[in-house]
Amino acid sequence: MRSLTAFLATSATLSVTTALISPDGVGRLPAMGWSSWNEYEDRINETVFIRVAELLNELGLKDRGYEYVNIDDTWSDKENGRDEETKVLIPDAVKFPRGISHLADKVHELGLKLGIYSDAGSTTCGGYEGSLGYEEIDAATFAKWGVDYLKYDNCDVPEEWNDEWRWWPELWYGGPPRENQSEGDPGYTSGLPAPDGYDWATSNTSRRFLAMRDALVKQDRTIQYSICAWGHAHVDQWGGDTGHSWRMWGDIYPIWEGTYTWSWGLMPILNHAAFFTSAGDFWAHNDYDMLEVGNGNLTLEENRSHFALWAALKSPLIIGTPLEGIKPEILDILSNRELIAFNQDTKYGISAIPYKWGTNPDFTWNQTHPAEFYVGPSSKGLHVFVLNSFNKTVKKEVNFAEVPGLKGGRKQKYRVHDMWTGKELGVHKGGITLKLKAHDTAALRITEVNGRHPAPNFKTPRNWGQIPKPSVPKPGRKPSWW
Numbered sequence: 001m002r003s004l005t006a007f008l009a010t011s012a013t014l015s016v017t018t019a020l021i022s023p024d025g026v027g028r029l030p031a032m033g034w035s036s037w038n039e040y041e042d043r044i045n046e047t048v049f050i051r052v053a054e055l056l057n058e059l060g061l062k063d064r065g066y067e068y069v070n071i072d073d074t075w076s077d078k079e080n081g082r083d084e085e086t087k088v089l090i091p092d093a094v095k096f097p098r099g100i101s102h103l104a105d106k107v108h109e110l111g112l113k114l115g116i117y118s119d120a121g122s123t124t125c126g127g128y129e130g131s132l133g134y135e136e137i138d139a140a141t142f143a144k145w146g147v148d149y150l151k152y153d154n155c156d157v158p159e160e161w162n163d164e165w166r167w168w169p170e171l172w173y174g175g176p177p178r179e180n181q182s183e184g185d186p187g188y189t190s191g192l193p194a195p196d197g198y199d200w201a202t203s204n205t206s207r208r209f210l211a212m213r214d215a216l217v218k219q220d221r222t223i224q225y226s227i228c229a230w231g232h233a234h235v236d237q238w239g240g241d242t243g244h245s246w247r248m249w250g251d252i253y254p255i256w257e258g259t260y261t262w263s264w265g266l267m268p269i270l271n272h273a274a275f276f277t278s279a280g281d282f283w284a285h286n287d288y289d290m291l292e293v294g295n296g297n298l299t300l301e302e303n304r305s306h307f308a309l310w311a312a313l314k315s316p317l318i319i320g321t322p323l324e325g326i327k328p329e330i331l332d333i334l335s336n337r338e339l340i341a342f343n344q345d346t347k348y349g350i351s352a353i354p355y356k357w358g359t360n361p362d363f364t365w366n367q368t369h370p371a372e373f374y375v376g377p378s379s380k381g382l383h384v385f386v387l388n389s390f391n392k393t394v395k396k397e398v399n400f401a402e403v404p405g406l407k408g409g410r411k412q413k414y415r416v417h418d419m420w421t422g423k424e425l426g427v428h429k430g431g432i433t434l435k436l437k438a439h440d441t442a443a444l445r446i447t448e449v450n451g452r453h454p455a456p457n458f459k460t461p462r463n464w465g466q467i468p469k470p471s472v473p474k475p476g477r478k479p480s481w482w
Contacts, residue, residue: 019240019283020213026222027244029344030285031149031316033068033115034061038252038290038320042074042126045095046103053110055323062112064335065344066319068149068224069107070115073126075100081129088141089118089129104146115149115224116142120208121156130156132208139215142223149224152212152243154205154232163203165194169231169272170250170264205233206242213242226287226316236276240284245316248276252289254296256439257368266292266306267389271370273313274354275363278460280314282349287316294321294330301440304420305387307333308441311343312352312374312385338419339443345378350460352376352385355404358396359389372396375403377458381447382406383419388436398444399431405455406446414454419443 020027034052036044053069056062077090091100104114118138119130131138131152142150200206209227216223227243229235230250239246249272253263269288280286288310293303310317319334342352357364358372373396374385382405386396401409410430417424420443425432427449434442448454 019281020225020242020244021283022222022224022244024222027224028282029346029349030314031068031224031226031245031318032065032340032344033070033113033149033317034066034319034323035070035072035115035151035290037072038254038292038295039322040072044071044074046098049103049114050106052323053107053112056112057110059323059326059331060335061319061323064337064340066317068113068115068318070117070149070151070318071100071103072117072151073119073124073153074128075117076128078128082134087134087137089138099145100147101145104148108146113148114146115151115226116145116147117151117153118212119153119155120212120229121154121161122158123156125153125155131212132158132161135211135215136218139212139219139223143216143219143221146221147223148221149226150212150216151226151228152209153228154230157208161204161208163205163233165198165203167194167200167232167234169248172272200234201238201241203233205229205235206238209235209242228287231272236279236286240279240281244283245285245287247287247289248272249288252292254292254298256298256302266302267370268367270309270387271365271367274357274371275365277313277351277353280349280351285314285316286351288313289315290318290320291334292320293333294319294326299439300329301437303330303333305439305441307336308339308385308420308443309374309387311339312376312383312443314343314349314351317343336420338422338445341380342376342378342383342419347379348377348458350376352383353460356402358387373398373402375405377405377453377455378445381417381445381453382455382458384442384444384446386434386436386442386444388438388440391438393435393437395433395435396442397431397433400428401430403446404461405458407454413449415447415449415451417445417447419445 049069056066075092077092080090082089107114121130121132123130209229213225216225225243227239227246229247231248235246249269251263253260253265255265257265257267273288276286293307352374354371355375356373359369360366369389372387376383384398384403388394400406400412400414413427413429415427416432436442446454
């Protein structure tokens with residue numbers, strides 16, 4: 001066991017209370033890489049992952065920061081599960097005839113890292129062997145194989161491991177849960193609400209994921225830990241001292257709004273994200289699931305919005321589309337230097353936060369038209385992201401007087417830069433009006449006229465994410481909570 005493989009630290013710079021700090025900076029910034037599930041599901045094999053590693057190099061994505069090649073579910077032997085004597089997981093001999101260790105060597109030779117998948121239940125979501133009760137064995141196995149990243153899912157939880165109090169974000173309708181409500185009513189959640197002051201870090205969900213963390217930090221290898229708890233048991237409150245990132249919602253699907261079976265479109269996920277942006281910082285990242293950029297029937301503008309907003313929210317950027325034959329316009333989106341730089345900024349770890357809902361009053365819970373105006377700092381300036389959630393071209397005004405961090409109101413001049421094109425949009429007084437196509441998102445960098453940072457000490461507003469009731473500002477004025 002290597003000393004100080006990981007430890008918990010309290011820091012005044014973190015908006016989360018504690019964080020899982022790992023050697024060599026692993027997990028300090030949101031993870032970037034590629035995962036097999038969104039496109040391949042169970043149709044995986046050794047060849048797929050070696051070719052992906054080659055393509056990450058050939059397409060220049062490795063140079064942009066995409067470093068993990070992640071195996072998702074269905075990689076193990078479904079029939080035999082574990083070795084009868086050692087209880088070590090057995091890889092599928094058809095999919096991985098030379099084992100996971102051989103694949104890890106090949107990926108490492110290409111300058112990349114290998115990720116793998118398991119589950120904090122009896123079986124995985126695909127019905128393969130889970131890690132519950134075998135955390136020590138599996139963590140040691142992954143380390144021995146040369147694995148660098150673990151996605152840890154939340155399926156098939158035995159009844160004795162169910163939580164006494166249950167909080168599932170898919171059943172949260174924008175307010176605190178209350179008893180005696182029907183599903184679909186505002187505030188409904190499954191089960192009875194937890195008592196006031198309940199510590200979700202003591203929940204059985206937390207304990208299951210904590211067991212794998214403890215096993216991983218004992219290994220003589222640093223493994224990035226991606227918790228996939230789907231937001232259950234308020235993982236936003238304890239994920240920071242358990243893993244490097246944590247899923248905040250159910251599975252993503254390449255549609256703009258609504259659901260597909262048990263998976264969700266982009267707008268429902270973004271709607272939820274708007275209420276929890278303060279949960280993350282360095283070493284601790286809200287995860288809004290893998291990128292669907294390039295998948296399904298998403299339009300070019302929808303792909304742009306998806307990538308820009310996931311980058312702005314400091315979510316891990318895990319590509320989920322085939323790289324062989326990728327369309328140039330999709331590669332351009334995934335390769336955007338400035339959006340990646342915001343996501344990976346080494347000075348400011350906090351997410352961009354919504355400062356105005358736009359179409360709806362502030363703090364409106366709406367899975368079709370979520371918050372539209374976001375702001376966040378980077379080393380190069382203050383950034384504003386503006387979403388058009390409508391099915392038509394609209395004009396959106398960025399009013400400098402409303403943007404937290406900007407001073408001087410309507411008479412103040414600022415220099416505006418387009419992060420998509422890399423072009424300067426000039427000096428503007430009081431604000432700037434943008435024409436956005438249906439479902440597109442503008443990404444702007446704002447500096448003082450002389451190029452200086454307008455808000456170098458920008459911080460998440462006090463009590464952000466803990467506001468019990470909406471506070472709707474008058475036009476042109478900041479909400480009271482800034």
